[in-house]
Amino acid sequence: MGIPITVQVNGVSHSHEVEPRLLLAHYLRDVLRLTGTHIGCDTSSCGACTILVDGKAVKSCTMLAVQADGAEITTIEGLASNGELHPLQKSFNEEHGLQCGFCTPGMIMTATDLLANNPSPSEQEIRHALEGNYCRCTGYHNIVKAIQNAANTQG
């Protein structure tokens, strides 16, 4: 039985009938074709699937699409505006905050939530905020630097 949902994703309204068991990550990737949101562990641990739901970072592999009915969602595709990269995207590029790039969308979405609540976090606060995001390549050092840098340019 399909359940009707309407969500705003990156400012665009979408209405679909979805199966209740459809995960939000699969709705974004397979129905809306927004494949920037990655699925890594699929067990709520790695944070690759992190998106913003009503401004808050959540793991979209651990949420049903029906739970998002009526919500405003931001994915990595929604950060750049008018062809300009978001300061965090620019900063990850400049500071070599990625190698393979698999974890990057989730890292950036978690960092977006952090900077919205705490525009100039300490290194300690950044590391604490990234507890739910794993990177298998970079050793985190440049990720933390990229977020610090973006905070400085944003502020």
Added chain:
Amino acid sequence: MIPASFNYHRASSVNEALDLLKQYGDDARLLAGGHSLLPAMKLRMNAPANLIDIGRIAELNSIRVENGTLHIGAGATHSAIAASPDVQGHAPVLADTAGMIGDVQVRNKGTIGGSLAHADPAADYPAVLLILNASINVIGPNGTRSIAAGDFFQDLYVTALEENEIITGVEIPAMPQGAGAVYLKFAQPASRFALVGCAALVKKDGGTCSEVRVAFTGVGNMPFRDSGVEGALTGQSADASAIEAAAAQAAGGIDVLSDHFAGEDYRTHLARVYARRALSQAAGLA
């Protein structure tokens, strides 16, 4: 991984949730933040035929202090509890604990009601609710009742909740005047769940400990108050040697958990170490 099929029902009030539970009973599970239930359903360890979503019931979300008692709705997320000035003012140890659960994303979805109902033996809140003498409010087909935290947890994933009952919230009385309380955990590095967690409350009169409450999570099948440690320190001076001696009693008479992360010996050792640290920090705050 995809859960087995189920029917989805969204309750807009507690009464509607009760009606849905009555209708679907055995074949239904409540869905709050989904951060224990959905992972289990994805692994097909759970396959309820009906999910009743209580995640949007506004009346379950409130956090307030009334007549000296802190009321936290079952639907309050870990993030909301950590950030609430009411919780920080009334029971700072609980706000700190909420901020230590999992990671940011987990805290943005997971709720206190879901954590209590799930009763994971390593969950963080239970130890803290035990030392705060909290009670858990529930509503069911036969009306409402209030269950002392000490009676609520009954075994591994087993609580005093009866069929078709819903947790509506938690009530926390004022801390004893001048008491200090802390919760410390040795977090499992991957999940951040407590391998061992210890909550301690100490009240001092002069230099002696006039009241001591200690509770553990992650150590036994269920969270428990440790009367051995409490008895050993009550009436003693709050100095390092008395605290060390009391902490050495930790987990006496308890069937200590053992798994591939930590065997019984190591967990018992951690319980003693964390009891000592939690007691000395709590005494420092008193």
